[in-house]
Amino acid sequence: MVTAVDLDAHMYDVVKVGHEQLMGEVIKIQGENTIIQVYEDTSGIRPGEPVENTGLSLAVELGPGLLTSIYDGIQRPLEVLVEKMGDFIERGVTAPGLSHEKKWEFVPVKKAGDSVGPGTIIGEVQETNIVHRITVPPNLEGGVIREIKTGSFTVDETVCVLEDGTELTMMQKWPVRVPRPVIEKKNPDIPLITGQRILDGLFPIAKGGTAAIPGPFGSGKTVTQQALAKWSDAEIVVYIGCGERGNEMTEVLTEFPELEDPRTGKPLMERTVLIANTSNMPVAAREASVYTGITIAEYFRDMGYDVSLMADSTSRWAEAMREISSRLEEMPGEEGYPAYLAARLSEFYERAGRVETLNEDMGSVTVIGAVSPPGGDFSEPVTQNTLRIVKVFWALDAKLAQRRHFPAINWLNSYSLYLDSLHDWYDENVNPEWNRIRIWAMEVLQKEAELQEIVQLVGSDALPEEEQVTIEVARLIREVFLQQNAFDPVDTYCSMAKQYDMLKAIKTYADRASAAQKAGALTSQIVAIKAKNELPQVKFEKDYKPLLDKIYAQMDAEFNAMKEA
Amino acid sequence: MKEYRTISQIAGPLVFVEKTEPVGYSELVNIVQADGTIKRGQVLDTSDELVVVQCFETTAGLGRDSGVRFLGETIKMPVGSQMLGRILSGSGKPKDGGPEIVPEKRLDIGGAAINPYARDTPRQFIQTGISTIDGTNTLVRGQKLPIFSGSGLPHNEIALQIARQSKVPGSTEEFAVVFAAMGITKEEENQFMQDFERTGALEHAVVFLNLADDPAVERIVTPRLALTTAEYLAFELDYHVLVILTDMTNYCEALRQIGAAREEVPGRRGYPGYMYTDLASIYERAGIIKGKKGSVTQFSILTMPGDDITHPIPDLSGYITEGQIVVSRELHRKGIYPPINVLPSLSRLMNLGIGEGMTREDHKKVSDQLYAGYAEGVDLRGLVAIVGKDALSERDRLFLEFADLFEDRFVRQGHNEDRAIKEDTLDLGWELLATLPEEQLVRIDRELIHKYHPKYRKKAAAESGTSSATASDLRSESM
Numbered sequence A: 001m002v003t004a005v006d007l008d009a010h011m012y013d014v015v016k017v018g019h020e021q022l023m024g025e026v027i028k029i030q031g032e033n034t035i036i037q038v039y040e041d042t043s044g045i046r047p048g049e050p051v052e053n054t055g056l057s058l059a060v061e062l063g064p065g066l067l068t069s070i071y072d073g074i075q076r077p078l079e080v081l082v083e084k085m086g087d088f089i090e091r092g093v094t095a096p097g098l099s100h101e102k103k104w105e106f107v108p109v110k111k112a113g114d115s116v117g118p119g120t121i122i123g124e125v126q127e128t129n130i131v132h133r134i135t136v137p138p139n140l141e142g143g144v145i146r147e148i149k150t151g152s153f154t155v156d157e158t159v160c161v162l163e164d165g166t167e168l169t170m171m172q173k174w175p176v177r178v179p180r181p182v183i184e185k186k187n188p189d190i191p192l193i194t195g196q197r198i199l200d201g202l203f204p205i206a207k208g209g210t211a212a213i214p215g216p217f218g219s220g221k222t223v224t225q226q227a228l229a230k231w232s233d234a235e236i237v238v239y240i241g242c243g244e245r246g247n248e249m250t251e252v253l254t255e256f257p258e259l260e261d262p263r264t265g266k267p268l269m270e271r272t273v274l275i276a277n278t279s280n281m282p283v284a285a286r287e288a289s290v291y292t293g294i295t296i297a298e299y300f301r302d303m304g305y306d307v308s309l310m311a312d313s314t315s316r317w318a319e320a321m322r323e324i325s326s327r328l329e330e331m332p333g334e335e336g337y338p339a340y341l342a343a344r345l346s347e348f349y350e351r352a353g354r355v356e357t358l359n360e361d362m363g364s365v366t367v368i369g370a371v372s373p374p375g376g377d378f379s380e381p382v383t384q385n386t387l388r389i390v391k392v393f394w395a396l397d398a399k400l401a402q403r404r405h406f407p408a409i410n411w412l413n414s415y416s417l418y419l420d421s422l423h424d425w426y427d428e429n430v431n432p433e434w435n436r437i438r439i440w441a442m443e444v445l446q447k448e449a450e451l452q453e454i455v456q457l458v459g460s461d462a463l464p465e466e467e468q469v470t471i472e473v474a475r476l477i478r479e480v481f482l483q484q485n486a487f488d489p490v491d492t493y494c495s496m497a498k499q500y501d502m503l504k505a506i507k508t509y510a511d512r513a514s515a516a517q518k519a520g521a522l523t524s525q526i527v528a529i530k531a532k533n534e535l536p537q538v539k540f541e542k543d544y545k546p547l548l549d550k551i552y553a554q555m556d557a558e559f560n561a562m563k564e565a
Numbered sequence B: 001m002k003e004y005r006t007i008s009q010i011a012g013p014l015v016f017v018e019k020t021e022p023v024g025y026s027e028l029v030n031i032v033q034a035d036g037t038i039k040r041g042q043v044l045d046t047s048d049e050l051v052v053v054q055c056f057e058t059t060a061g062l063g064r065d066s067g068v069r070f071l072g073e074t075i076k077m078p079v080g081s082q083m084l085g086r087i088l089s090g091s092g093k094p095k096d097g098g099p100e101i102v103p104e105k106r107l108d109i110g111g112a113a114i115n116p117y118a119r120d121t122p123r124q125f126i127q128t129g130i131s132t133i134d135g136t137n138t139l140v141r142g143q144k145l146p147i148f149s150g151s152g153l154p155h156n157e158i159a160l161q162i163a164r165q166s167k168v169p170g171s172t173e174e175f176a177v178v179f180a181a182m183g184i185t186k187e188e189e190n191q192f193m194q195d196f197e198r199t200g201a202l203e204h205a206v207v208f209l210n211l212a213d214d215p216a217v218e219r220i221v222t223p224r225l226a227l228t229t230a231e232y233l234a235f236e237l238d239y240h241v242l243v244i245l246t247d248m249t250n251y252c253e254a255l256r257q258i259g260a261a262r263e264e265v266p267g268r269r270g271y272p273g274y275m276y277t278d279l280a281s282i283y284e285r286a287g288i289i290k291g292k293k294g295s296v297t298q299f300s301i302l303t304m305p306g307d308d309i310t311h312p313i314p315d316l317s318g319y320i321t322e323g324q325i326v327v328s329r330e331l332h333r334k335g336i337y338p339p340i341n342v343l344p345s346l347s348r349l350m351n352l353g354i355g356e357g358m359t360r361e362d363h364k365k366v367s368d369q370l371y372a373g374y375a376e377g378v379d380l381r382g383l384v385a386i387v388g389k390d391a392l393s394e395r396d397r398l399f400l401e402f403a404d405l406f407e408d409r410f411v412r413q414g415h416n417e418d419r420a421i422k423e424d425t426l427d428l429g430w431e432l433l434a435t436l437p438e439e440q441l442v443r444i445d446r447e448l449i450h451k452y453h454p455k456y457r458k459k460a461a462a463e464s465g466t467s468s469a470t471a472s473d474l475r476s477e478s479m
């Protein structure tokens, strides 16, 4: 942190500090003194060095070239930084977010004489397999097009001129701390399909919704976030590694280009933007990284895309706020976090939503934030303030993780407040029976939890016969349906159809078991049915239907044999 | 160089100096005592009126009559290829009676962050010869995997065994050990040094020693000197470096002490609010870089105060490192060495380094199944304590026995027992799993069971008419 005197500055102006011109941001103004949070290490900076105000607030460059990029928290492209200064991030190097040399093929979708307003799509660029739609910046008025070009341009070159002389390029700048405008927020009523059974099946999130995934270290936040980045049916993914590990970002960088989007068959990297401000990179840039990410997400939303944004971890972001605030000697709130923690969190999650864009399309930003509570204790301020805002809570559980039950999401504590609004979608798109089976599965799991309490006291043999079967069915739901191995090439993604088939098979066993029991079969016989032992195998088969048919047939035979006996 | 005699206040390790010429953040400082002794420090805060200096040594003997010189540069570590085999103090001065290090380079000890884009994914399996690590919490080159221990537990023995036995099977590349001790006792120092000398490891090692009676503040720089050295050896001289930092708890205590002296608003349990960021600036200094031959692997040791894994020191560490190996007092009491409790232990990079072509195709599944079985058995122990063994079903009894067997055979091993991953660790895992009913092995697919389960292996061996027994057979005979 640096204090400058007699700098004519406004809050959040970006300034350049010292002879090395280190980037920083004005975070407090006090009489003549301007307090600046520098985005880089300040070792060696001395009193008396110059400070220059750019007069602009922290903004990102938005335009073709964002996709497949990896940026630090203030949108410096890490690839370019390696070229400029080698393998380690030294300070004082700047690089623009987009390439200003690269040419993109611009194809207009409007013509001279058309009138355009803020947010109107004027043309397209085939950026990767994704079409990048070029819009009139939302902060311009628009007008009537005098001239619009076709051909190859850099992001600085004019592609469209309006009657009033306004020149439009393919790039716009947007201040990261200001949400981009929309016409209207809509009710999120389409699920974001993630391919993760416990999420889609029990605790779904809607496109444009918000979710938090809190958990102690090593419980699966990052693996879950990465699975969502890989498999969720968003059109664009923004992944923010905020104050976490370098190797995790490298993993994304090496893995994503090789993975295919299960729906388009195209490399996943082509729809992805990465922000990596790892734990050892400067704290101020970490604080900014979340805003940089969500601004990029909103920009793609404004093209009419469904965007999902993962922030791993929002706790590190909150801690960055805390570090900055404590250096400012602000009055600390709960556990040293600044009093505005709750406000900042809710402002951030408010930027999610399913919206009608200025171009009158539907677009969405889904926000999924990891939370890393100290000691795994959910009563701490970041978790609590987040839970007050988000609609979906995926509670990671250290006990499950220790037992290698993955995803270690606790099915009793987690919830989704979207179940009602998504109900119809499942009816129409999965199976009319889906909602019912889902409720049944939840009931069995609830029941099991109650029974387990009794078992802990008296042992499982003491349970009534019927409930011993419930325990067995619950075990199947847990081990077959809920457990999902993110590292298995097949099991890592499970389509809705397969999810339904799997749960249906378990339900079929449960129904036949209870019928057999009524007909007088022994619990030990029911539990000994061999067919169900093959169910876990279904997860690992890509073409699982033949196996499932075999299981059904065998189950049928076994139950029938029991009936006869 | 100008010497200031304007010390206005001395509080703990901090020295406040008034009205100086402009002084830079983090600049190195010499504080000259009246008798001419020089103590070293670093600038923490600087303004026109006041400079705050953190003294690396005890401030005993300093007074307002001491002089202060600002050296105009941040702390640098002289590094060179002849550092191997040397023993240095916690602030990098020779401690073995040898000459000063002839610097080939002087590097900033802060260590810039490796650009994530320049990193390469760690995926090379390191065999430590310890089953609970290799089998179920595999270490890979470039990983940071700490030991979470408690006072009085044999973490040093484990660290030494790892340092002795670690190898990449089939590789002959040059390796080095950088060992940094922070606040350890003389006795512990002897334990490490004797072992290094006995095994000849010292030749490949650079040792930094800050002992319990050395100044606490020096502990702030010791790991940074060590890591700067490690990075130099790895990224400029192509060594595969294993860094052992012990004890990170002492490091954190020093951090807390400085925070208190600066009258900062303390965070959880009195530790500074920035401790996560500070620890990250140490732990993140591990990894491999595209196009470079060497690697830095970190194996730090920390003792959990009160054996509490939710204490801020292990907690924040666990949030940064790529897993943790947890040493358990309960297993230690049972007389099991190494008393590693696999349940709370984890290696996050394990999946990258194991499987077909690296260790063996069944590795992951065997590991998952061992975990699940052991976890279940351990749970049942709780139940048995309440309802007695007789109330258990046959299935549960088998899991209960499995847990005992697992501790006795898989966890327990000799101080010098160096187990090979396939023939010893994984086959032993199968042998133990074979005591459970086959249909309970739900984590392993049929195909692998048919290939590796001792039952089928025996069958296959019998059918093919050969008398070649599997490795696990051999071992069970010899036991």
Ligand SMILES: Nc1ncnc2c1ncn2[C@@H]1O[C@H](COP(=O)(O)OP(=O)(O)OP(=O)(O)O)[C@@H](O)[C@H]1O
Pocket (backbone or CB within 6 Å): A215, A216, A217, A218, A219, A220, A221, A222, A223, A224, A244, A372, A406, A407, A408, A484, A485, A486, A487, B318, B319, B320, B346, B347, B348, B349
């Ligand atoms: N769905 C899953 N399938 C298989 N393994 C998993 C799954 N989720 C988590 N794991 C295991 O748990 C480990 C830890 O998960 P992860 O790195 O996501 O934890 P985290 O919650 O992000 O921890 P931290 O807060 O320290 O970053 C992984 O390395 C992996 O071994």
Ligand SMILES: [Mg+2]
Pocket (backbone or CB within 6 Å): A221, A222, A223, A244, A312
């Ligand atoms: Mg994580």
